[in-house]
Amino acid sequence: MENAKQQYCQxxxxxxTIFEFKRRTLVHxxxxxxxxxxxxxxxxxxxxxxxxxxxxxxxxxxxxDREGRNYRTAYLWExxxxxxxxxDLLARFLHLQTEEKRDDDGRRFKKETMIFPRYHQLQAVxxxxxxxxxxxxxxxxxxxxxxxxxKSNTIAWLTHxxxxxxxxxxxxxFDSVIVISDRRVLDQQLQDAIYQFEHRHGVVEKIDDNSRxxxxxxxxxxxxxxxxxxxxxxxTRQLIKLAEERNEQSNGVLPTRRFAVIIDEAxxxxxxxxxxxxxxxxxxxxxxxEARKRAQEEGLEHxxxxxRSLVKRSHQSNLSFFAFTATPKHQTLKIFGRQGEAFHHxxxxxxxxEGFIIDVLRNYTTYKVYFNLNKASKNDPNxxxxxxxxxxxxxxxxxPHNIAQKTEVIVEHFNTFTRHKIGGRAKAMVITSSRIDxxxxxxxxxxxxxxxxxxxxxxxxxxxxxTDDKIKDKxxxxxxxxxxxxxxxxxxxxxxxxxxxxxxxxxxxxxFDQPLLHTIYIDRRLAGIQAVQTLxxxxxxxxxxxxxxxxxxxxxxxxxxxxxQQFYEGAELGVEADPQQLYQLQSELDAxxxxxxxxxxxxxEIYFKPKQRQSPADHQAxxxxxxxxxxxxxxxxxxxxxxxxxxxxxxxxxxxxxxFLSQIIPYQDSDLERLYIFLRHLSSKLPRHxxxxxxxxxxEIQLEYYRLQKISEGSIxxxxxxxxxxxxxxxVGTSIVRGDTVKLSQLIxxxxxxxGTDFNQADQLFFDQLVxxxxxxxxxxxxxRVNSADKFALLFNQMLDSLFVERVDQNEAIFARYMNxxxxxxxxxDWLVSEVYQRLTSx
Numbered sequence: 030m031e032n033a034k035q036q037y038c039q040x041x042x043x044x045x046t047i048f049e050f051k052r053r054t055l056v057h058x059x060x061x062x063x064x065x066x067x068x069x070x071x072x073x074x075x076x077x078x079x080x081x082x083x084x085x086x087x088x089x090x091x092x093x094d095r096e097g098r099n100y101r102t103a104y105l106w107e108x109x110x111x112x113x114x115x116x117d118l119l120a121r122f123l124h125l126q127t128e129e130k131r132d133d134d135g136r137r138f139k140k141e142t143m144i145f146p147r148y149h150q151l152q153a154v155x156x157x158x159x160x161x162x163x164x165x166x167x168x169x170x171x172x173x174x175x176x177x178x179x180k181s182n183t184i185a186w187l188t189h190x191x192x193x194x195x196x197x198x199x200x201x202x203f204d205s206v207i208v209i210s211d212r213r214v215l216d217q218q219l220q221d222a223i224y225q226f227e228h229r230h231g232v233v234e235k236i237d238d239n240s241r242x243x244x245x246x247x248x249x250x251x252x253x254x255x256x257x258x259x260x261x262x263x264x265t266r267q268l269i270k271l272a273e274e275r276n277e278q279s280n281g282v283l284p285t286r287r288f289a290v291i292i293d294e295a296x297x298x299x300x301x302x303x304x305x306x307x308x309x310x311x312x313x314x315x316x317x318x319e320a321r322k323r324a325q326e327e328g329l330e331h332x333x334x335x336x337r338s339l340v341k342r343s344h345q346s347n348l349s350f351f352a353f354t355a356t357p358k359h360q361t362l363k364i365f366g367r368q369g370e371a372f373h374h375x376x377x378x379x380x381x382x383e384g385f386i387i388d389v390l391r392n393y394t395t396y397k398v399y400f401n402l403n404k405a406s407k408n409d410p411n412x413x414x415x416x417x418x419x420x421x422x423x424x425x426x427x428x429p430h431n432i433a434q435k436t437e438v439i440v441e442h443f444n445t446f447t448r449h450k451i452g453g454r455a456k457a458m459v460i461t462s463s464r465i466d467x468x469x470x471x472x473x474x475x476x477x478x479x480x481x482x483x484x485x486x487x488x489x490x491x492x493x494x495x496t497d498d499k500i501k502d503k504x505x506x507x508x509x510x511x512x513x514x515x516x517x518x519x520x521x522x523x524x525x526x527x528x529x530x531x532x533x534x535x536x537x538x539x540x541f542d543q544p545l546l547h548t549i550y551i552d553r554r555l556a557g558i559q560a561v562q563t564l565x566x567x568x569x570x571x572x573x574x575x576x577x578x579x580x581x582x583x584x585x586x587x588x589x590x591x592x593x594q595q596f597y598e599g600a601e602l603g604v605e606a607d608p609q610q611l612y613q614l615q616s617e618l619d620a621x622x623x624x625x626x627x628x629x630x631x632x633x634e635i636y637f638k639p640k641q642r643q644s645p646a647d648h649q650a651x652x653x654x655x656x657x658x659x660x661x662x663x664x665x666x667x668x669x670x671x672x673x674x675x676x677x678x679x680x681x682x683x684x685x686x687x688x689f690l691s692q693i694i695p696y697q698d699s700d701l702e703r704l705y706i707f708l709r710h711l712s713s714k715l716p717r718h719x720x721x722x723x724x725x726x727x728x729e730i731q732l733e734y735y736r737l738q739k740i741s742e743g744s745i746x747x748x749x750x751x752x753x754x755x756x757x758x759x760x761v762g763t764s765i766v767r768g769d770t771v772k773l774s775q776l777i778x779x780x781x782x783x784x785g786t787d788f789n790q791a792d793q794l795f796f797d798q799l800v801x802x803x804x805x806x807x808x809x810x811x812x813x814r815v816n817s818a819d820k821f822a823l824l825f826n827q828m829l830d831s832l833f834v835e836r837v838d839q840n841e842a843i844f845a846r847y848m849n850x851x852x853x854x855x856x857x858x859d860w861l862v863s864e865v866y867q868r869l870t871s872x
Contacts, residue, residue: 030066033059034078043071055123056145062100064090069143077572080383081105081148084375087598087749089382109151122146122154122186131525147385149174149375150183156373157351158190161202166287167346171295171362173371173599175379176355176565177386177542184208184291184353185223191289191351192232192252203349204286205247207311208255210293223253236260241267247283247310262306285315287347294540295352295361305688309341311348316340327699334637339702342691355565356558356596364692376599378747386568389549390593390745392578395586396438397740398431426462427469434737435582436473439550442580444483447548448529452573455547456523459532460563462553464491465498467534468505470552474532488514488523491534538563544571551581560584560592582737590745597747608690614683615704621676623665624658629707636706651710659714666716671811677715680708799832803865813869822862829858 037057047053048071059066059078066078083104085092091101099107108114126142146154157170174180194202208223223233236243236256243260244267265281272279288311309316320337324330352365355377362369380386439459447455461467471489478485489510497503508515514522523531524543531537539562546567555563567577581589632654635647666673687705803809803825812824 030059030061030064033061034066034076037068037071038074038076041071043073051125051141051143055119055143058105060102060105062102065102065105065148067145069145075572079147080385082383083148083152084379084383087376088378109148118146118151121190122151131521144182146182146186147179149373149379150179150186153183153373153375154186154190157187158194160372161191161289161349162194162196165196166202166289166349167344169350169365169367170352170372171357171365171367171370172351172353172373173357174353174355174373174375175377175386175596176562177568177570178355178375178380180293180353180355184293187351188223188253188291191291202287203289204250204252206253206289206291208253208291208293209258209307210255223255240264241270244268244271250286258304258307261310264306264310280317282317283310283313285313285347286311287349289349289351292350292352295354295357295365305342308345308348309337312341312345313347315347316345329699331639332633332637332699334639335633335699335702338637338706339699342688343694344692356561358558360689363689371599374599377593377597378749385570386565387570387574387577388744389564389567389577389579390589390747392576392743393581393586393589393745394579394742395581395584395740396737398582398737427466429473432469432473433477435552436470436477438737439580440474440477440481440483440485442550443530443548444481444485447578448485450547450574450576451545451571454526454545454573456528456543456545457530457548457550458537458546458566459530459550460538460553460555461532461534464493464495464534466552467491467532468495468497468510470532471510474530485530486528487530487532488519488528489532490519490536492536538566541566542569544569544574547574547576548578548580551579551583553583555584555592556588557592557595560589561596564589564593586741586745590747593745594747598749608694611683611686611690611701614679614686615701617679618676618683618704618708621665621672623661623676624707624711628654628657629703632707632710633703636710652714655707655711655714658711659716662715675815677712680712684708684712799861800864800868803828803832803861804868809865810869813866818862818866821866825862825865826858829861 037059041048043049050070056067056069057071058081059068065081067081068076068078070076080089082089083091091104093101094103109118122145124144126144128140128142129137130140131137153172153174157172160170161168172183174183188206188208191203192206196202232251233253233255234242234246234251236246236254240260240263243254243256244264246254246256247264248268248271268281268283269279272281290307290311316337320340321330321333323336323340324333327336329335350365352361354361357366357371362371366372377386381388439457443457447457449455459470461470467489468491471487474487478487489507491507493506495505497505507519511519520537520541520543522528524545538559543566546569549564549567551563564579567579632651635650635654638647662673662676665676684705687701691701806828809821809825809828812821816824
């Protein structure tokens with residue numbers, strides 16, 4: 030294999046006509062008995078090869094020949110380059126991709142790339158097309174492809190094929206293909222890739238204006254429509270307006286057509302009312318007819334809209350969903366998967382082992398902050414523990430010294446190590462905890478860089494307007510802090526040699542493709558899917574990119590490892606949600622008498638009126654139907670605030686569970702739909718419970734001691750077969766934690782001890798005292814009454830560190846062992862949870 034690559038790089042002159050780009054040879058394969066690699070452009074030593082292997086046992090390579098008669102790589106000539114397949118590749122896959130780029134001086138130029146599919150892309154598209162042709166419309170397909178695996182091109186090929194797909198009867202399978210992106214600013218790469226295939230006017234329409242443009246495209250049955258999910262709730266209204274402009278009557282319902290819906294990043298697109306509205310719009314007249322039939326069967330013809338609302342949640346026979354994701358949730362697997370499995374996989378492990386993406390955990394360094402806070406004022410007020418702790422953490426996080434120290438570490442690391450990577454073109458991203466953090470870091474970075482005289486320039490990315498809590502009437506916007514660079518221009522400007530560091534707050538952590546990104550500095554809590562998505566920004570390859578680097582100030586290495594392990598070999602469906610939970614929640618919500626059945630009926634009679642009978646007075650009538658329930662809730666909140674909080678949480682649990690289960694279970698119970706709609710509107714009218722007192726400690730607290738210390742570096746290793754299954758909602762109990770009050774000075778001691786002190790060992794009495802203390806906590810008593818042991822453990826473990834910290838002087842050695850030895854910590858916490866839960870529930 031390596032000899033073949035070497036021959037291409039050293040013995041083939043790319044200027045010869047047969048090897049010249051675009052002239053004769055379209056793709057070059059380097060093949061041995063074990064592996065296949067390919068390239069579409071020879072450039073001597075700069076030639077870049079990509080793997081073209083099937084994958085074997087979840088990793089790189091190829092499986093042995095099933096019949097034991099041929100090489101592992103025989104699929105290349107027996108399958109891929111077979112006559113029909115080759116013609117299909119030439120006609121439907123190979124294309125010249127043209128991108129507009131900027132050079133190091135900011136000048137625009139066009140870059141051409143011959144795109145030939147990787148094996149997993151070719152296989153996925155062909156399998157999906159064959160399945161859609163044979164199974165027809167009305168099916169779901171989940172495609173789990175690792176981040177950085179070329180998803181935009183796979184979606185483009187699939188879109189192109191489905192738009193012109195015919196079945197065995199020579200009938201078109203889909204009337205239109207709709208590509209859904211979860212980004213408000215549509216992925217330009219995805220749009221461009223689809224446009225590469227379809228040059229005919231009117232075949233592709235990207236909806237970048239408003240819902241009116243989407244309504245026109247749907248009405249005209251445009252073959253390929255690229256849009257966002259957010260526009261669908263307004264389509265019905267726009268269809269009526271369009272008809273009125275033509276002096277026609279319309280109820281805003283489309284004719285029933287057959288749609289293929291391709292969802293980009295399915296994990297964030299499959300739940301909630303918006304996707305239900307997509308089904309409502311695309312199902313058209315067939316859904317309306319089914320709703321009318323159901324209403325007649327129950328003798329409720331005047332409530333046809335109620336049954337429309339019920340029917341639109343479930344499976345629609347005229348829609349096929351093709352859902353792409355690298356990080357599926359339980360809901361994704363359940364809604365789009367088949368028996369909880371993806372239709373096609375290209376998993377993280379194979380992509381890393383093949384070298385198609387980079388292992389972003391290979392160089393992972395963590396730092397820890399040690400600090401000491403002192404009470405600066407004479408006052409020692411009582412403060413609510415939880416909210417005061419949150420305010421102290423914010424005080425510490427935004428403290429100028431903390432930001433200045435981290436700025437120095439980041440800038441010096443970037444200037445010394447990172448900037449020389451990737452041929453001196455490497456870039457970095459800083460992940461901050463909030464928008465105001467991003468503002469403070471931008472100011473600190475620019476100040477430090479100017480003082481040092483480094484040739485580093487930064488950009489900042491955050492949404493909306495940020496108000497400064499230190500300077501009266503001072504606000505910040507992204508465009509202003511970036512000296513006039515608009516939001517849409519930022520990715521392109523960051524790609525130039527002018528800028529090296531991008532500071533972000535909740536932006537560019539998903540879907541951002543920048544191969545020059547080499548290092549990520551993390552100063553915010555990351556967990557689960559968010560950790561995988563954020564760090565996967567680093568995994569894109571570049572011919573000069575040999576490694577990546579992560580410097581993390583906040584997160585635990587083990588938590589990051591577990592987040593990636595979940596998707597390393599493909600996600601697995603765990604324990605499923607129990608549909609009976611819904612009726613249990615309904616019963617518990619009914620029991621408190623916050624709402625009456627007749628109030629739900631009265632609200633729904635108005636809400637589900639036929640559109641032609643609706644009037645402006647309906648809004649006040651619906652509010653009037655909700656107000657008695659709001660008043661009863663307020664009385665409960667004043668008399669029994671804990672019970673009111675629990676009831677509100679159960680309301681939220683019911684809404685979320687119904688929104689999920691109604692997509693996979695065809696509920697026939699219109700009472701559930703009524704209750705869901707009523708509670709959805711009631712929840713927005715219930716008084717917002719404040720998060721507690723907000724404390725400003727700027728004048729009360731001072732930072733006495735601060736140390737930033739590297740605590741670990743090296744690789745975080747992922748292993749085979751150690752992923753946890755993705756469980757669905759299991760329990761419907763809810764816990765309420767009442768914030769107790771402590772002296773501010775005591776809380777400062779707890780915080781200081783937790784973050785900065787070494788302690789040392791005792792005996793069984795220490796653990797007995799811990800159990801006794803925990804069992805007397807009112808919030809734990811309340812949680813034990815309404816939760817399973819698993820849910821109780823989540824709350825208890827959140828409090829356990831504090832229990833240890835508060836007793837550090839009693840047993841220093843056990844405290845040290847608990848804090849530093851993960852196995853010991855798990856053993857102790859499991860034992861304590863069991864003891865405390867057993868004591869509380871037996872009482």
